[in-house]
Amino acid sequence: MAVSNKTDIVVDYLVVGAGASGLSFVDELLTRTSASILIVDKRDRPGGHWVDSYPYVRLHQPANQYGVQSKELSNGRLDERGLNKGLSDLASGVEIEAYFHTLMRDTFLPSGRVTFLPSTEFLPDGTLRRGPSGQILTVQIKKRLVDASYYTNIIPLNHTRPFAVENVTCTPPNNLPNVAKDFTNFTVLGAGKTAMDTCLWLLEQDVDPARIRWIIPADYWFFNRANLQGSLEFFAESIEGFAGMFESISEAKNASDFALGCERAGIWMRLDPSIEPKQFHAATLASREVEELRRIQDIVRKGHVTKIEAHQITLTHGIVEAKPDTLYIDCTASCLPDKPSVPVFQPGKIVLQMVRYPLIPFSCAKIAFLESLEMQDEERNSFTTPMRFTKNLDGFIPAFGINLENTAREKQHPLLQNWLWQSRLDTFNRLEAAVKPEDGEKLAQLGRLQTSFMAAYGNMPKLIASLESSATY
Structure with a gap:
């Protein structure tokens, strides 16, 4: 036309x-x-x-x-x-x-x-x-x-499936509630929040965990939602959680130090305490959700699926026998x-x-x-250096370094800082603005947050330098 x-x-x-x-x-x-x-x-x-x-x-x-x-x-x-x-x-x-x-x-x-x-x-x-x-x-x-x-x-409904399927039913999660009744077993493909949501939905429908198989290409760290509440009711959890995260950055010599420090601070969690994840994609869960996901015992960790057939599932690091009458739920879309x-x-x-x-x-x-x-x-x-949503820790740490830099620069511009104090979407500035001068306990917690932020800001270049030889971001 x-x-x-x-x-x-x-x-x-x-x-x-x-x-x-x-x-x-x-x-x-x-x-x-x-x-x-x-x-x-x-x-x-x-x-x-x-x-x-x-x-x-x-x-x-x-x-x-x-x-x-x-x-x-x-x-x-x-x-x-x-x-x-x-x-x-x-x-x-x-x-x-x-x-x-x-x-x-x-x-x-x-x-x-x-x-x-x-x-x-x-x-x-x-x-x-x-x-x-x-x-x-x-x-x-x-x-x-x-x-x-x-x-x-990039969401499950419209992404290009990265594996082949023969003689089985494989569906995006959009169709799961309508077709679940027609199958005995369920195999969830993917390790991200969509896959977690799907596993939790099945469990909430009282599906026996033994009927659920979960194929996880890689284990992820995820945020503990209790430390991200952003309201005065959860002031201590929110402030102290992130102070612990900043302290982990300030003390870390490598990515593992940082991740384990975040776990000790209670702000990060993992599915299996015996497996140290190398990935992080900002998924957020409550501790009860983690406990529920741990009810699923049939977890396959053999890399990415390359082909699904009626009798077997081929992955990048092995083959597993397929269960009969299985619905496969494709949660492998990479989001961003x-x-x-x-x-x-x-x-x-x-x-x-x-x-x-x-x-x-x-x-x-x-x-x-x-x-x-x-x-x-x-x-x-x-004031707006952009950062990417990376999947691995070696990429997340430099991205979070940019986050620290942007935050530090914000404090140098009076109009921007005033806007931040009034922003309902800026959790920590909002909490800081709500603290009264006579509230000594909360002021002390904010002091810890500020001290830990500056320590993290100072150590971040060293931490990033230690990753440069092996980073894949």
């Missing part, structure tokens, strides 16, 4: 992607500026990967730390039952999708400054193609193109693509990336706030 000679849309910012990243950026920009904003997304509604997620998905982290700055996702309650009992509530995928829908309907569109075009693709030549109609629109962008799709999630970091602020363009580990919505809100300030891109980029 030909492009018309006229400009169809004139706008200050064109945001490509209506997931958590793009909407968090737009929310902050809408609050801080008078800009006009066009949002486009290939999907037919806002929410990004949550639109395509499996039905039993939930946030890893407390709901009070997710979403956009202007609208609470959590209602402030603690879960009263289940494996997350006693901890801040976790939003379900349905709740998150509804949250983004009402954000668009009740906040963005009524502002008169936001236009949303669903089922619309941003083409390489800068034009837009509207879904079923195929209509081509031209856009004049007066300020910036905002790429909120650079790190588009392995793409290089690029400057966030570029001429005429912003590429949204993670600049606070592992808080992506916060990162995008911070980027929008910096965009609203009168400063040069070189200065903006000095």
Whole structure:
């Protein structure tokens, strides 16, 4: 279809992607500026990967730390039952999708400054193609193109399966609740949070653990959710947990020192105490969830699956006999693509990336706030060095080093520091701001956090240097 000679849309910012990243950026920009904003997304509604997620998905982290700055996702309650009992509530995928829908309907569109075009693709030549109609629109962008799709999630429903399947049923987790009743045995493929969610869902449905096989290509460390609550009710756990993590960094000589130190501090956990993981991907679990996962005894650790047949499963490090009448659940999608970091602020363009580990919505809100300030891109980029979601410890440690550097630089800019103190998505600045001058115990805990942060900041270059010969990030 030909492009018309006229400009169809004139706008200050064109945001490509209506997931958590793009909407968090737009929310902050809408609050801080008078800009006009066009949002486009290939999907037919806002929410990004949550639109395509499996039905039993939930946030890893407390709901009070997710979403956009202007609208609470959590209602402030603690879960009263289940494996997350006693901890801040976790939003379900349905709740998150509804949250983004009402954000668009009740906040963005009524502002008169936001236009949303669903089922619309941003083409390489800068034009837009509207879904079923195929209509081509031209856009004049007066300020910036905002790429909120650079790190588009790779999820089970739409990823390319990396192994062959013959004469067995293999499904993404999206279909599991509908077809589980038709099978005797279940084999879960993958070691990440999706696989953990799937194992937990089966166990919650009272499936006998003996009927579940779990194929784990590699063991991972994961965050202990009890230390990531970010509310005054859990002040000591939150502050002391991260102080322990910083102290581990300050004392570590290698990746193993660091990981084991985080475990001793109670902020990291592992599935099998006899196996020391070499991987970390920021999955977050409650201790009860770990206990539940340990009920599964049939765990295969022979690398990645390369082929599944009715009688056997072939892996990179061996072959195992297949169980009869088995449903295979493919949870092997890698979540985020392995793409290089690029400057966030570029001429005429912003590429949204993670600049606070592992808080992506916060990162995008911070980027929008910096965009609203009168400063040069070189200065903006000095506060927003991006980091990648790496899978192995040798990659995570340098990424967390960038995190420390970004955090240290934030404290040097008064306007940015003031914004951080008011940000509902910045857990630790929010907790610090809530402490009263007469609360000596909490002030002492904050003092420990600050001291440990500076010690970690000082030792991080040495720790990174010790990894350079063997790192694979």
